[in-house]
Amino acid sequence: MAYVIVFTNLKGGVGKTSDTDMMSLVASQIFHKKVLLIDVDLQANSTQNMSRTFNNVEYPQSFTNAVMEGSLKRAIVSLSSNLDFIAGSAGTHDLNEWILDHSKNKKGRYLFFKNMIEELQDGYDYIFFDVAPSTDNTVDAIMMCCDYIIPVQEVKRFSMDGTASLISNYLTPMVEAFPEEAHFQVAGVLPAIFQNRKRQQQINYEETVERYGQDNVFFTIIKRLERLDRFGEHGITLNDYQDRKIWAIFADLLLELEARITSFEQTGDILDFKFKPIYYDIENNKELAASKEIKLNGIDQ
């Protein structure tokens, strides 16, 4: 059964799509996990990113059209041997109203995608969603399908406010309203686009750790990385050492996520959590032994 996972924040532009896309590529190509990535954002950034990354991709159907027909299966396209994808489209805008018109009540709206996603879960290890930084009926219903939610937090004030609001004003009321159905767990806050040389960001990072506790903040930090930004321009590559650094960091992020999931499953919580990277030493900006095993052979198409 796939773990259903979303990287999110109410604040836009914090790296949700970049991080989700990299996690999908690393999980499928480095760790050989069966991955389904679903673009639910009307900006369709992830869809464009996949078009720039993989050769000759044609999307049979958008997520929205598939939902309106009642099954997501026909919308799935295979990008590589372990990575499947469902495309986003501007049509996602109409989905909000569609869900409203086709549900009896709030519970129906919240659980709108439940059966459609459950139908797919058997075939994958991970289902990642890329969502918009909003809270409409579509995003609500995605959250209700999730096992783990990762607030992506740029280490800047507005984004920190976005994380706090996401947890207190959005996710918590959802759990309170539907304690049986909302089964998601916050896996940890992910510091992103972090510029650790900036004093204010260092202070903000420390404040984040203090606020949520180190157990609830990922040790793997996504710094401001020029190459990751370039992936957004030209598609994701794996051809040189700079590419490999990005893949290595996200390989550790996946391992840390898996360790966090194991902790939740074994103890129902995450206490005294430690994580030691094996691919990349972010603090000292140094490749570790495992990263050398990542072959610079390009993307498996």
Ligand SMILES: Nc1ncnc2c1ncn2[C@@H]1O[C@H](COP(=O)(O)OP(=O)(O)OP(=O)(O)O)[C@@H](O)[C@H]1O
């Ligand atoms: N760690 C990073 N270092 C440098 N640039 C980054 C990093 N993460 C993301 N970016 C860049 O920042 C911009 C916003 O990233 P992205 O689109 O992934 O954010 P988002 O949270 O998905 O945005 P939205 O809320 O609009 O969906 C992009 O230009 C991307 O290339």
Ligand SMILES: [Mg+2]
């Ligand atoms: Mg995005």
